Every structure is written in C-alpha cells, then in structure tokens.
Amino acid sequence: xxxxxxxxxxxxxxxxxxxxxxxxxxxxxxxxxxxxxxxxxxxxxxxxxxxxxxxxxxxxxxxxxxxxxxxxxxxxxxxxxxxxxxxxxxxxxxxxxxxxxxxxxxxxxxxxxxxxxxxxxxxxxxxxxxxxxxxxxxxxxxxxxxxxxxxxxxxx
Numbered sequence: 001x002x003x004x005x006x007x008x009x010x011x012x013x014x015x016x017x018x019x020x021x022x023x024x025x026x027x028x029x030x031x032x033x034x035x036x037x038x039x040x041x042x043x044x045x046x047x048x049x050x051x052x053x054x055x056x057x058x059x060x061x062x063x064x065x066x067x068x069x070x071x072x073x074x075x076x077x078x079x080x081x082x083x084x085x086x087x088x089x090x091x092x093x094x095x096x097x098x099x100x101x102x103x104x105x106x107x108x109x110x111x112x113x114x115x116x117x118x119x120x121x122x123x124x125x126x127x128x129x130x131x132x133x134x135x136x137x138x139x140x141x142x143x144x145x146x147x148x149x150x151x152x153x154x155x156x
Contacts, residue, residue, distance in 0.1 A: 002080045004045040004056045007031075009076030010089060015097050017070040020063040021052060025104035028054040029096055032113070034088035035135065036142035042085055047133045049117035051126050053108035054133055113137045 004027055011026050012018070018026075034042040047054040062074050081089070096104065108114045113133045121131035 001041075002043050002082075002085055003076060004043045004059045005062060005074055005076030006078060006080040007043055007076070007085075007089060008059055008062070008074040009072075010078035010081055010086070011093065012069060012071045012074060013078050014090070015093055016073075017068055019101045020060075020066055020069055022099075022101035022104060023063070023069055023074075024055050024059060025053060025101065025108060026092065026096065027056060027059060028108065029104070030089045030092045032138050032142040033092050033146070034085065035139050036146045037088055038084050041135065042088065049114050049121060049129045049131045049133060051128065053105040054114055057130075112141045 007027050007030055008023055011023060011030070015026075028047055031042045031047070034040075045056050045058045047056050059074070063069055066073070099107075116137055117131045117133045118129060121129040123129045123131075
C-alpha cells in the first residue's frame with residue numbers, strides 16, 4: 001500500500017509547486033474520493049481535524065516550517081502507487097487541482113467529516129485538535145458526492 005508521502009510526492013510531481021496547505025488538502029481529497037471509488041484506503045496514515053481543515057500529521061512532519069513545496073521536496077515514491085491509485089489522484093487533480101489552498105480549506109470546513117471530527121473534539125474554530133477523521137464518515141460523504149455527480153468527477 002502507498003503512503004501519504006508517496007501520494008504527496010506524486011501530486012508534486014504532477015502539479016508542483018504549491019503551498020503545503022494545498023498539498024495537504026489535495027491528499028485529503030484524493031484519499032476521500034479513492035475511498036469512495038475503490039472502496040479501499042489510499043494510504044494508512046490518518047487525517048486530523050486541525051483548525052485549517054484536515055491535516056495528515058505524518059505529511060506535516062515532512063514540510064513543517066515550509067510554505068511552498070515543489071517536486072522532490074517530499075521523500076516519497078510516486079512509483080509505489082498502483083494504477084487505480086494514480087487514476088483516483090489524477091481525477092482529483094483534474095477537478096480540484098486549480099483551486100487555491102484557501103478555497104480547498106474553505107470547502108473542507110463545510111463538509112461533514114471535518115465538521116463531525118471538530119464537534120467530537122468540542123473545540124472552537126481556531127483551537128487545536130488532534131481528533132481523527134473517521135473512514136466511515138469520509139466514505140459516506142464522498143460516496144454521496146460521487147453518486148450525485150453525473151460524471152463522478154470531483155465537484156465543488
């Protein structure tokens with residue numbers, strides 16, 4: 001199975017440079033859509049409900065203190081991805097790759113997986129949280145999105 005670092009390295013290879021926040025959100029959306037489309041996780045690492053949206057702490061450790069990232073900045077192996085994983089990521093990049101980090105973050109703030117994790121943590125908008133987003137909630141949300149879309153593409 002691929003890791004979040006492999007996915008991040010692939011995204012940067014395809015669409016870099018970008019901000020660390022945008023990379024985090026694209027990894028999250030790739031995870032969610034892949035879970036709905038393929039009915040399996042894209043990688044084993046979890047996302048937490050941070051103030052600015054879902055964040056993978058494992059990926060954060062790779063870019064902490066950096067604003068901008070480019071191809072090669074994350075130590076991952078894009079070749080570790082299988083065809084289904086690459087296809088899911090490519091579809092997300094087609095649908096959401098041109099959004100800004102702020103737009104993607106704002107979108108996650110309206111979506112059930114992050115909202116529900118923040119509610120479980122009982123935190124205020126700018127408070128820190130390490131509450132994990134749950135796969136069952138991510139699957140339910142993204143499955144509903146893909147069922148609602150005519151072409152299954154990532155939608156805003």
